[in-house]
Amino acid sequence: MSQAAAIEAKNLDLTFETGDGSIQALQDVTLEIGKGEFVSFIGPSGCGKTTFLRVVAGLETPTGGEVRVNGTSPDEARRDRAYGYVFQEAGLYPWRTIAGNVRLPLEIMGYSKSEMADRVNRVLELVELSGFENKHPWQLSGGMQQRASIARALAFDADILLMDEPFGALDEIVRDHLNEQLLGLWDHTGKTIGFVTHSIPEAVYLSTRIVVMSPRPGRITDIIDNPLPRKRPLDIRDTPEFLEVAQRIRKGLRAGQSYGD
Amino acid sequence: MTLFLAALVLWMAAWWLNTRIAGSSLASSYVGRTAVPVVFGLSVLAIWELVVRGLDVPQVILPAPTVIAETFASETGTLWIDFRQTALKGAISGYVIGCLAAFAVALAIDRSTFLRHGLLPIGGFVAALPIVGTAPILVNWFGFDWQSKAAVVVVMVFFPILVNTVQGLADTAAMQRDLMRTYSASYWQTLLKLRLPAAMPFVFNGLKIATTLALIGAIVAEYFGSPTRGMGFRISTSVGTLELAMVWSEIAVAALAGTLFYGAVTLVERWVTFWHPSQR
Numbered sequence: 001m002s003q004a005a006a007i008e009a010k011n012l013d014l015t016f017e018t019g020d021g022s023i024q025a026l027q028d029v030t031l032e033i034g035k036g037e038f039v040s041f042i043g044p045s046g047c048g049k050t051t052f053l054r055v056v057a058g059l060e061t062p063t064g065g066e067v068r069v070n071g072t073s074p075d076e077a078r079r080d081r082a083y084g085y086v087f088q089e090a091g092l093y094p095w096r097t098i099a100g101n102v103r104l105p106l107e108i109m110g111y112s113k114s115e116m117a118d119r120v121n122r123v124l125e126l127v128e129l130s131g132f133e134n135k136h137p138w139q140l141s142g143g144m145q146q147r148a149s150i151a152r153a154l155a156f157d158a159d160i161l162l163m164d165e166p167f168g169a170l171d172e173i174v175r176d177h178l179n180e181q182l183l184g185l186w187d188h189t190g191k192t193i194g195f196v197t198h199s200i201p202e203a204v205y206l207s208t209r210i211v212v213m214s215p216r217p218g219r220i221t222d223i224i225d226n227p228l229p230r231k232r233p234l235d236i237r238d239t240p241e242f243l244e245v246a247q248r249i250r251k252g253l254r255a256g257q258s259y260g261d
Numbered sequence: 262m263t264l265f266l267a268a269l270v271l272w273m274a275a276w277w278l279n280t281r282i283a284g285s286s287l288a289s290s291y292v293g294r295t296a297v298p299v300v301f302g303l304s305v306l307a308i309w310e311l312v313v314r315g316l317d318v319p320q321v322i323l324p325a326p327t328v329i330a331e332t333f334a335s336e337t338g339t340l341w342i343d344f345r346q347t348a349l350k351g352a353i354s355g356y357v358i359g360c361l362a363a364f365a366v367a368l369a370i371d372r373s374t375f376l377r378h379g380l381l382p383i384g385g386f387v388a389a390l391p392i393v394g395t396a397p398i399l400v401n402w403f404g405f406d407w408q409s410k411a412a413v414v415v416v417m418v419f420f421p422i423l424v425n426t427v428q429g430l431a432d433t434a435a436m437q438r439d440l441m442r443t444y445s446a447s448y449w450q451t452l453l454k455l456r457l458p459a460a461m462p463f464v465f466n467g468l469k470i471a472t473t474l475a476l477i478g479a480i481v482a483e484y485f486g487s488p489t490r491g492m493g494f495r496i497s498t499s500v501g502t503l504e505l506a507m508v509w510s511e512i513a514v515a516a517l518a519g520t521l522f523y524g525a526v527t528l529v530e531r532w533v534t535f536w537h538p539s540q541r
């Protein structure tokens with residue numbers, strides 16, 4: 001596994017100017033994510049997790065500091081189609097079928113017809129939506145829509161996958177299943193993944209590193225290296241090593257909380 | 262007087278029938294939903310007939326429906342010629358030209374802020390001009406035949422389509438646009454795959470408003486000069502010769518054509534914007 005940096009953030013600041021004053025969403029965020037790493041972001045609501053992912057994707061411009069993605073600016077990386085982005089809400093286009101929504105990025109990037117059909121089938125199978133190709137988004141449950149939006153981000157081969165609470169709306173069983181799938185996908189594709197979650201077990205189960213953040217202003221309070229092996233069966237979650245990491249995250253979150261008060 | 266009383270009785274009976282249909286299990290079925298307006302329409306016609314005959318209303322005030330129907334049946338040839346002249350040639354061609362032009366200008370405006378600030382106010386200004394002022398001018402420019410009527414229709418439908426399309430193109434969620442940005446989609450790709458589909462409910466609002474405007478515009482424009490045919494021409498000359506049954510026949514044609522035109526656009530709308538919450 002190469003350790004060249006996929007994402008480098010140096011002293012990032014981002015202040016939103018709003019009608020009633022300014023909000024510092026990110027303060028002095030410095031982080032380096034190596035190629036092929038799986039990094040989770042965890043922290044209370046409003047601590048800037050979404051904002052950080054958006055800055056990395058070039059959807060938001062920092063007011064201070066610097067971001068490099070694959071050694072270039074986020075805008076250039078985007079032009080190289082380096083990102084798959086899963087938004088916090090599914091955001092499917094209602095006039096397209098499920099298959100049509102998954103095909104959208106492929107159409108824009110100019111894949112051939114047969115290649116598109118292949119890929120759409122494959123990723124829909126991965127998120128267990130085979131058979132729903134011709135349904136429209138409003139005919140699916142919220143969880144199914146979210147799975148379709150994950151399929152959409154997986155349909156093309158971006159090296160970097162940015163996922164903003166992709167499994168937040170799903171039930172425990174589907175969530176476990178997709179966690180396993182995602183881990184498998186990461187293991188055999190070597191993608192770099194930035195993953196926002198509110199679930200401590202999910203963060204520990206999935207990531208190689210866990211970034212703990214705290215709000216007002218949004219900043220990093222702890223970065224935890226995960227000692228768990230790369231291959232992780234679901235019952236690894238009952239081992240002492242697993243619980244130890246979970247414990248440390250919980251402590252980090254609590255520390256961030258009291259610091260903020 | 263007996264006929265007048267009969268009208269009253271009929272009115273009560275129709276009312277009772279419709280209340281029964283609305284209250285029965287038929288109400289939600291297709292038959293029930295069609296029956297209520299049909300019963301209503303037929304009873305209005307019948308009462309009209311009875312009142313006009315019962316009170317001996319003069320023809321020039323209000324002809325009875327049967328008289329109008331007679332005229333309609335015997336004059337279908339003339340009515341058809343007028344319909345072709347006004348609705349098919351004047352209204353429809355003006356509608357198509359006006360809608361296409363407004364749509365093209367909306368896209369241009371969307372592309373350039375300069376045009377947005379320049380053209381939108383001019384569009385609003387033109388839309389505010391009264392038809393009695395613009396129609397004579399356009400008749401002067403384009404002659405008596407249908408071309409000048411089409412020009413009046415273009416002026417009338419242009420603005421509602423323009424405004425609705427411009428607004429529709431702006432009606433996308435931030436997240437939907439961000440998605441396109443993460444794919445690094447071009448302006449045209451974003452337009453075709455996101456903004457145009459999202460704009461369709463607005464565009465069809467404009468298209469529906471424009472159907473009635475088109476017909477009104479084409480008819481009224483004939484008051485300012487036309488060949489010796491056309492619905493507006495016929496109405497104004499028939500009023501002059503007190504042939505009110507003919508006037509009402511033309512009105513019936515206009516109402517029918519307007520309803521069909523609107524209905525056709527609504528059908529296309531349902532097919533194009535099937536995904537919109539108001540349609541599904």
Ligand SMILES: Nc1ncnc2c1ncn2[C@@H]1O[C@H](COP(=O)(O)OP(=O)(O)OP(=O)(O)O)[C@@H](O)[C@H]1O
Nearest residue numbers: 016018023025044045046047048049050051052218
């Ligand atoms: N476009 C914006 N304009 C103004 N303020 C914003 C904007 N986007 C985010 N913020 C503010 O920045 C802060 C961080 O927001 P962000 O969405 O990154 O939080 P988050 O960690 O993703 O929270 P959650 O877990 O609830 O999704 C919040 O205080 C929010 O109000």
Ligand SMILES: [Mg+2]
Nearest residue numbers: 049050088164
């Ligand atoms: Mg968020």
